[in-house]
Amino acid sequence: MLDKKAKDKIIKKFRTHESDTGSPQVQIAILSAEIEELVGHLKQHRHDYSSRRGLLKKVSERRRLLKYLQKESEVAFKDLAEKLKLKIAKKLQEEEAKKAEKEKVFDDALIDNEIEEIEK
Numbered sequence: 001m002l003d004k005k006a007k008d009k010i011i012k013k014f015r016t017h018e019s020d021t022g023s024p025q026v027q028i029a030i031l032s033a034e035i036e037e038l039v040g041h042l043k044q045h046r047h048d049y050s051s052r053r054g055l056l057k058k059v060s061e062r063r064r065l066l067k068y069l070q071k072e073s074e075v076a077f078k079d080l081a082e083k084l085k086l087k088i089a090k091k092l093q094e095e096e097a098k099k100a101e102k103e104k105v106f107d108d109a110l111i112d113n114e115i116e117e118i119e120k
Contacts, residue, residue, distance in 0.1 A: 002033055014080070024069040025080050031062040032084050066092055 002010075007030060011021055014029040038055040042048060070077040070092055081089030 002030065002037065006033065014083075016076075024065050024072075025076060028062055028065050028069065028080060029084060031058050031065070032086070034058055035062065063088060063092075070096065 010029045010033055011026055014023075014025045015021070016023050016025060020026060035055065035058050038051060038058065041051060042055065045051070066077065066081075066086070066088060069080065077089070080086075
């Protein structure tokens, strides 16, 4: 668990405005620090399964917040991912690119079908 000073330092670094304490950027940064701390703990204590479960919960919560931030503000997402050096951000971006490509192919197919119907 992060102490108050470390949490305040993270909040000051990632806040979006002066009184910000709960924006997605701040929450993701705090979760990332907690995840790093838990990973270090689990390297020493390999059989601490309750901490492993807590780690998985934090990772999934961070993933949800990252998806939300990516959907709301692509620029803020990329900036945060770069600052925190997150591997998951690359994966999320690739998934979004694949999804956009599938939608484009689907739209192109619909347009082709409409053109064929008009020509008939």
